[in-house]
Amino acid sequence: MTIAPPLSVSHLTVAYGERPAVWDVTWNAPTGLTAIVGPNGAGKSTLLKATLGLVPALSGEVRFFGRPLEEVRDRIGYLPQRASVDWDFPATALDVVCMARYPRMRWWGPVPRRHRDAARAALAQVGMEGFAERQIGKLSGGQQQRVFLARALAQDADLVLMDEPFAAVDAATEQAIVTVLRDLVAKGRHVVAVHHDLGTVPDYFSSVLLINARVFASGPVGEAFTNANIGATYGARLALLDQANVRAAEARAS
DSSP states (O other), X not given: OOOOOSEEEEEEEEEETTEEEEEEEEEEEOSSEEEEEOSTTSSHHHHHHHHTXXXXXXXXXXXXXXXXXXXHGGGEEEEOXXXXXXXXXXXXXXXXXXXXXXXXXXXXXXXXXXXHHHHHHHHHHXXXXXXXXXXXXXXXXXXXXXXXXXXXXXXXXXXXXXXXXXXXXXXXXXXXXXXXXXXXXXXXXXXXXXXXXXXXXXXXOSEEEEEESEEEXXXXXXXXXXXXXXXXXXXXXXXXXXXXXXXXXXXXXX
């Protein structure tokens, strides 16, 4: 029996106005720990958001474990970029992690004890149990990232999508995140993470997707993460945008 990949994208295209951000991407995420890499503006975050329906797609199809997102949403965790979060929101670290448990609770009344306990256990897993009652905006950048990782853990998801989880964190937090991600994979879970540091890709990830609006290479790090593929990915943005803009203009004129 064929097992469906944790994430499957087919002919996905996303544009902001007349500017294509993701162009005809077809890709099956492998099991384990996968990095999405590419230059700034390459569509990495857009690809992740489009799979979750957070930005609209012009065309294409997305499946999680072979099924539409609506049918398996509770199996998918998401860690957004820190810059997209309102850190002034009056919530504690524990409140933020408890949000991951909301789909399993009644929409009224206090958070049940078992869900608060699960949230505290997730905070402990990332070394933040001592900050449970701290307002989220009062934490350092690395601590905030750990809290949002704890939220993803508390959801107990089979697939976790992460947008720049290592951005602007200290070395200790980076290593703590890596340890947690490896533990997830060891338990049979899957992680897809937008990643900006090419130097750590071979150390942290087993598979990689190289993207610059379109897919340039994908597969095990030892096979796909080559100098030739990296050079092609990081050097082709302008030419691809020119080609895509011409094709978009032709489509509008027809």
